Amino acid sequence: MSDHDHHHEEEGPHSTFSGYMIGFMASVILTAIPFWLVMGDVLSSRNATVVVILGFALVQILVHMIYFLHMNFHSEGGWNMLSLIFTVVLLFITLAGSLWVMYHMNVNMMPSMMTEISDSA
Numbered sequence: 001m002s003d004h005d006h007h008h009e010e011e012g013p014h015s016t017f018s019g020y021m022i023g024f025m026a027s028v029i030l031t032a033i034p035f036w037l038v039m040g041d042v043l044s045s046r047n048a049t050v051v052v053i054l055g056f057a058l059v060q061i062l063v064h065m066i067y068f069l070h071m072n073f074h075s076e077g078g079w080n081m082l083s084l085i086f087t088v089v090l091l092f093i094t095l096a097g098s099l100w101v102m103y104h105m106n107v108n109m110m111p112s113m114m115t116e117i118s119d120s121a
Contacts, residue, residue: 015070023067030060 015023034053036042043049065071065084073081 015067019067023063026063026067027060030056030063 034056037049037052043052071080071084075081
C-alpha cells in the first residue's frame with residue numbers, strides 16, 4: 001500500500017451524530033420560536049415581528065451551513081466560504097439595487113400617470 005491509499009483529507013470534514021443532533025435541535029428551536037411569535041401574536045408591531053423572524057432565518061441559515069453543509073474557513077483552503085461571501089455580496093447588491101430602483105420609480109412617477117391610475121380604479 002502506498003501513502004496515497006491512506007490519505008483521505010480530500011474527502012472533506014465529517015460530522016458526528018452529536019453534531020447532527022445539535023444542528024437538528026437548533027433548527028427546530030429556530031423554527032419554533034418564530035412560529036410561536038406569529039401564532040401567539042406576541043409582538044404588537046408587525047414590523048418588529050418581521051425583523052425578528054428575518055433574524056432567526058439568518059441564524060438558521062448559518063446553522064445549516066455549519067452543521068449540515070460543513071462549511072467553514074478551513075475546508076478546501078477557505079475557498080468555499082470565500083465563494084459564499086462573494087455570492088451573498090452579489091445577492092445583496094442585486095436585491096438592494098432592485099428595491100432602490102422600484103422605490104424611486106414609484107416615487108418619481110409622473111403626476112399625470114397617477115391621476116390616470118386613480119381615475120380607472
